[in-house]
Amino acid sequence: MSGAPGASGRRPSRLWPYLAPHRGALLAVMGLSLVSSAAALAQPLLVQRTLGAASGGSGLGTALALLVGVVVAAAALEGVQRYLLQRTAEGVVLMARRTLVETLLRLPVGEFDRRRTGDLISRVGADTTLLRSVVTGGLVDLGSGVVVALGAVVLMASIDPPLLVVTLLSVGAGVVAxxxxSRRVRHLSGRAQQAVGAMTASVERALTAVRTIRAARAEEREAAQIGRSAAAAYEAGLRVARLESLAVPLANVAMQAALLSVLGxxxxxxxxGAVDVADLVAFVLYLLLFVQPMAQALQAYTTFQAGLGALARIEEVRALPTEPQAGPAAVRRPVPVGPAHRPALAFENVDFDYPDGTPVLRGVSLDIPRGFRVALVGPSGAGKSTLLALAERFYEPTAGAVRLHGVDARELPLAVLRGQLGYVEQDAPALAGSLRDNLLLGAPGADDAALLRVLDAVNLCGLVHRTPQGLDAQVGDGGVLLSGGERQRLAIARVLLAAPPLLLLDEPTASLDARNEAALAEAIDSVSVNRTVLVVAHRLSTxxxxxxxxxxxxxxxxxxxTHAELVDASPLYRELAGRQLLV
Incomplete structure (x- = not known):
């Protein structure tokens, strides 16, 4: 779970990158707002003129028609303004979601080790939604409210300054309160969004492991835990609601006090005899024009503060360093192959520690010759999978270097490096969607014949004929409609389709039965020709x-x-092989 949002994310200036692409629409909205404000300010004068015409007995029809025309025009302008405002707000939310998702997909893998997925999902959903209220109920309402209020103040001063003084004294106390x-609302809103993120993370955790939870008969315990998270979010939301509910009555009391003071x-x-009735009516109408936008502006300020709390959480993620992205020219750059004697992949005196300082690898030096199949074996926790992760640059070594064809991996664009490596992680997930979607993930241009070929190579053609949908058959969320072995073979087929020169396989046969293990071993044998393979395995038979x-x-x-050499020379390997009846 992340910490509290930083102060930099709470600055209103951080909104500008989201608003800048829509500045044309915002200027149009503000222009319409000024025109409709002018129309609203003109209405009391027209009422005053209509009353004068009625008492004078001439020009009443013209004055009344002009008043009705201004009222209708103001309403039409407000409708257009509201539509443009809503469209702009949706555009701001869309941009925020896109940029946040792009950031999340490019964060270093280590960030996902430290953060809860559900909280990150909440920032994409709930937090970005609050930005809509900043635009619709914040910026423009705040601006237009101030414009109308200032205009009303000027016109009230022209009618009767003593009455204006009474008005400002009554309203001023409410504004300060x-x-x-509202300043407190911003802080509490950030805390409330954090609580919602924690609740979302709890739900995501439970739904991801729903079968395990049911098998353990732990539904009530998990529901209670999620209920506690929901209760925390509820309490945090109530704290915001209490403050917001206090702000509105304070504003209303101030406005009512101003109205009663003016009337009295x-x-x-x-x-x-200091003023006549027509002047008082005009002043009261201007007071209403002043009171309504002022109350609107004060409420908008509270909404704006809540939106800034959500913005702080969005900006907290966007400020995290992401993996460097290379331009198209760098991605097309060929990988230097170098002399034939150079290994395809090399680890040079590599150390790696977890972020908490726990050592994982110490002084590992290892060459993977071109065209060789190299296997990594050893007890759990020995660092085998970590070597593959370092090759992919999911993590950087604490010391030492990883080299691809003699070139330090840190000097290569990530897209170039990973384009040379086909990585199949342990318990590789299947993405929700179809067989075709999963296969095309790394080779979007492949045709159906190529898809069927790689499926046949891993003994998965039966999936295509299982349903009438064929390659478009759905695999379910996380591949739930496939067996564990089918998910693993699908992941290997996906990598084979991309045809990288180096294959990194992490426990590729861990979820397979003996028959499919043998079939997959044959497939790996066939694709290993003219290709380098680095495989992690506990099952030594493969x-x-x-x-x-x-x-x-x-x-x-x-x-x-080799196997024969290690059986003679390595007590640890001999023990591992003996347990699997391979000696």
Missing amino acids: VATV YGSARVAS IVRSDLIVVLEEGRVVARG
Whole structure:
């Protein structure tokens, strides 16, 4: 779970990158707002003129028609303004979601190790949605409210300055109180969004492991835990609601006090002859014009503060460093192959520690010759899978270097490096969608014949004929409609389709039965021709024919050789092989 949003994310200026692409629409909205504000300010004058015409007995029809025309025009302008505003707000939300998703997909893998997926999902959904209210109920309403209020103040001053003083004293106290409350709303809104993120993370955790939870009869315990997260979000939301509910009555009380003060003091001034009835009516109408936008502006300020709290959480993620992205020219750059004696992949005195300082690898030096099949074996936790992750640059070594064809991997654009490597992780997931979608992930231009060929290579053609949909058959969320072995073979087929020169296979046969293990071993044999393969395996039966077997223990290379050589020379390998009846 991440910490509290940083102060930099709360600055209103951080909104500008989201608003800049829509500045034309915003200027149009503000222009319409000014025109409709002018129309609203003209209405009391037209009422005053209509009353004068009615008492004078001439020009009433013209004055009344002009008043109705201005009212209708103001309503039409407001409708157009609201549509443009809503469209702009949706555009802001769309841009925020796109940029946030792009950032999330490019974060270093280590960031996902430290953060909860559900909280990140909440930022894409709930937090970005709050930006809509910043635009619709914040910026423009705040601006137009201030414009109308200032215009009303000027016109009230022209009618009767003493009445204006009474008005400003009554309203000023309410403005100060609401502003004080609204500043607190920003902080509490950020806390509330954090609580929603924690609840979303709890739901995501439970739904991902729903079969395990049911098998363990833990539904009630998990529901209680999610309920506690939901209760925390509820309490955080209530704290925001209490403050927001306080802000609105404060504003209303101030406005009502101003209206009552004006009516009382204004009646006394009419009685004394200082002002006439028409002037008082015009002043009261301007007061209403002043009160309504001021209340609107104060409420918009509170909404704006809540939106800034959500913006802080979005900006917290966007400020994280992402993996470097190369331009098209760099991606097309060929990988330097170098002399034939250089290994396809090399680890040079590599150390790697977890972020908490726990050592994983120490001084690992290993060459993977071109065209060789090299196997990594050893006890769990020896660092085998970590070597593959370092080759893919999911993590950077604490010390030492990883080289591809003699070139430091850090000097290559990630797209170039990963284009040379076909990586199949342990328990590789299937993406929700069809067989075709999963296969085309790494080779979007492949035709159906190529798809069927790689499926046949891993003994998965039966999936195509299982349903009438063929290659368009759905695999379910996370591949739930496939067996564990089918998911693993589908992942290998996906990599084979991309035809990279180096294959990195992490426990490719872990989920397979004996028959499919043998079929997959044959497929790996066939694709290993003219290709380098680095495979991690606990089941040694799949790697006994490897050109080189490397034994790791506690993050160090302790032996290397062929199966026969290691059975004689390595006690650890002999023990591992003996347990699997291979000696």
